[in-house]
Amino acid sequence: MTGRRGTRSTFRTIFPRSVSTGPASTGPVSTGSVSTGPVSTGPVSTRATRARSMSALAVCAALAAGCGVVPGTSADTESGEITVMTWAPEDTDATNKPGMPAMAQAYARWINSTGGLNGRKLKVLTCNEHNDRVAAAKCARLAAKEDVVAVVGSYSQFGDAFLGPLASAGIPYIGGYGVTNDEFTNPMSYPVNGGSPALLAGLGKELAAVCGPVALVRPDTIAGDQLPQLLNSGLRAGGHAPARDQLAAEDATEYSAHTKLALQRTTGTGSGKKGCVVPALGDRTNTFMDSFRRDREDYPAVRTATVLGSVDQTVINANGGKSGPYEGSYITGWYPVASDARWDEMNKVIKEEAFDDDRVDPQDAGVQTTWIAYTVLKRVVESLKDGEVSSTTVRQALDRGLPITTGGLTPTLRWRFEDLLRVAGFPRLVNARVTLQVVRDGRLVAARKGVVDTTKLLENAQH
Numbered sequence: 001m002t003g004r005r006g007t008r009s010t011f012r013t014i015f016p017r018s019v020s021t022g023p024a025s026t027g028p029v030s031t032g033s034v035s036t037g038p039v040s041t042g043p044v045s046t047r048a049t050r051a052r053s054m055s056a057l058a059v060c061a062a063l064a065a066g067c068g069v070v071p072g073t074s075a076d077t078e079s080g081e082i083t084v085m086t087w088a089p090e091d092t093d094a095t096n097k098p099g100m101p102a103m104a105q106a107y108a109r110w111i112n113s114t115g116g117l118n119g120r121k122l123k124v125l126t127c128n129e130h131n132d133r134v135a136a137a138k139c140a141r142l143a144a145k146e147d148v149v150a151v152v153g154s155y156s157q158f159g160d161a162f163l164g165p166l167a168s169a170g171i172p173y174i175g176g177y178g179v180t181n182d183e184f185t186n187p188m189s190y191p192v193n194g195g196s197p198a199l200l201a202g203l204g205k206e207l208a209a210v211c212g213p214v215a216l217v218r219p220d221t222i223a224g225d226q227l228p229q230l231l232n233s234g235l236r237a238g239g240h241a242p243a244r245d246q247l248a249a250e251d252a253t254e255y256s257a258h259t260k261l262a263l264q265r266t267t268g269t270g271s272g273k274k275g276c277v278v279p280a281l282g283d284r285t286n287t288f289m290d291s292f293r294r295d296r297e298d299y300p301a302v303r304t305a306t307v308l309g310s311v312d313q314t315v316i317n318a319n320g321g322k323s324g325p326y327e328g329s330y331i332t333g334w335y336p337v338a339s340d341a342r343w344d345e346m347n348k349v350i351k352e353e354a355f356d357d358d359r360v361d362p363q364d365a366g367v368q369t370t371w372i373a374y375t376v377l378k379r380v381v382e383s384l385k386d387g388e389v390s391s392t393t394v395r396q397a398l399d400r401g402l403p404i405t406t407g408g409l410t411p412t413l414r415w416r417f418e419d420l421l422r423v424a425g426f427p428r429l430v431n432a433r434v435t436l437q438v439v440r441d442g443r444l445v446a447a448r449k450g451v452v453d454t455t456k457l458l459e460n461a462q463h
Contacts (some may be wrong), residue, residue: 089131095282106354144169153370175373184337184426193334199307202434203455204234211276214243219250233461285310308333321442
C-alpha cells in the first residue's frame with residue numbers, strides 16, 4: 001500500500017518465463033529466465049518507411065494470407081497461445097508481493113494441464129516492478145513489446161507511470177491490487193475489488209463505534225497521502241472525530257518513536273472507550289508491531305486495527321497469536337476469510353502446482369486477488385469461444401458488460417458503463433464491498449456475517 005515519494009534509482013521459473021526489468025540493469029537475468037534486453041522505442045520512422053509499411057499492411061489485410069498477423073491481433077493467439085503478464089515488487093526494502101506472479105505461474109501450469117483456456121495454451125510473463133516508478137513503466141512497455149493480451153492480477157503503486165503505456169498499446173489491466181486511485185480512473189483498468197480506499201473507509205466505519213481517539217500511522221508517500229481522508233470518511237459516517245495523522249518512513253527498521261507517539265495520542269484522554277492505533281504501512285506493519293509490542297506495556301490498553309494485506313494469519317502467528325498485539329484487532333478485507341469453502345478450488349491449485357513454493361500463501365490478499373483476476377480472464381476467453389483473443393477483443397468483451405462470476409468471492413463483476421458505481425473520484429469502481437474480520441484466540445475470523453458496502457463512504461471521502 002505504500003511507496004516512496006518521487007522517483008528512486010533504486011520477478012523458480014520453469015514455465016511460464018520470467019522477465020526482469022530492474023531499474024539499474026536490463027541485462028541477462030538468472031538461469032531459467034528469459035531476458036529481453038533494454039526496452040526501447042527506437043528512432044521515429046521516416047515518411048517513406050511509414051508509407052511502405054502502411055501499403056504492406058493494406059495488402060495483407062486485403063489478401064488475408066501469407067503476410068503474418070493482421071495488426072491488432074496477437075501472433076501467439078493465432079498459433080494457439082494466449083500471452084499475458086503479471087507484475088509485482090520483489091526483493092525491495094518496502095512492500096513486496098512475490099506471491100502474485102508466483103500464483104499466476106501456478107495458475108498457468110494448472111490451466112494448461114487441463115487443456116488450456118478454451119484449448120489455447122496460457123503463457124504468463126512476469127516482471128519485477130521493484131516498487132519503483134521507472135521499473136513499473138518498463139514493465140508496461142515490455143508488456144506492449146511482447147503484445148500481451150492483458151496484464152492480470154498485478155501490484156504497483158505507480159499507476160500514473162504504467163497505465164499510460166498500457167493505454168497507448170490498448171492493453172487492459174485486469175484485477176490490479178487497487179493500491180492507488182489511478183486504477184479506479186483509467187478506462188484501461190478493470191478492478192475486481194475496492195482497493196485500499198474501500199478497506200480504509202470500511203475500517204473507519206467500524207472503528208467509529210468502538211474506539212476512543214484514533215491514530216493512523218501511514219507512510220510519508222504520495223500513495224499514503226490519500227489514506228487519512230479515506231479512514232476519516234468512515235469515522236465521520238459513524239459520528240467520530242478524525243484520526244490523528246502520523247507520517248512514517250515506509251522502509252524503517254524500527255518504529256519506536258512512532259509507537260510511543262501513537263500511544264500518547266490515544267490514551268489518557270478521558271474517553272470512555274479504548275483508543276485505537278491503526279498502522280497502514282504495508283509490509284512494514286509487522287515491523288511497526290514489533291516496536292508496538294515492546295512499548296505498549298508502559299501505556300493504558302488500546303486496540304489495534306488495520307487492513308488485510310498489511311496483516312494476515314502468518315503475521316498474527318509470528319507476533320504471538322492470541323498473546324500478541326493483534327488479539328482483538330479489527331481487520332478489513334475484500335474477500336471471505338481464507339478458511340471459507342469458496343477458496344477450495346484455489347487451494348487445490350496451490351496444493352497441486354505450488355505446494356513447495358512458499359511465496360504462494362493462500363491467505364495473502366495479493367494471491368487471492370491474482371486468482372480472481374485470472375478467473376476473470378478465463379471467463380472472457382471462454383466467452384470468445386473460437387474467435388480471436390487479443391487485447392482488443394478482451395477489452396470489448398469487458399466493456400460490453402460480460403458478467404463475471406467468481407464463485408461467490410466477489411459480487412458478479414461487470415464493467416459496462418451502466419454497471420459502474422460512478423463514485424466521484426473512483427469512476428471504474430464496480431465492487432465496493434469489504435468484509436470485517438477480527439483476531440480471536442489468535443485466529444483471523446469473520447467478525448460478522450455478510451459484507452459492508454463502502455460506496456457511500458467513498459462518495460463522502462471526496463468532500
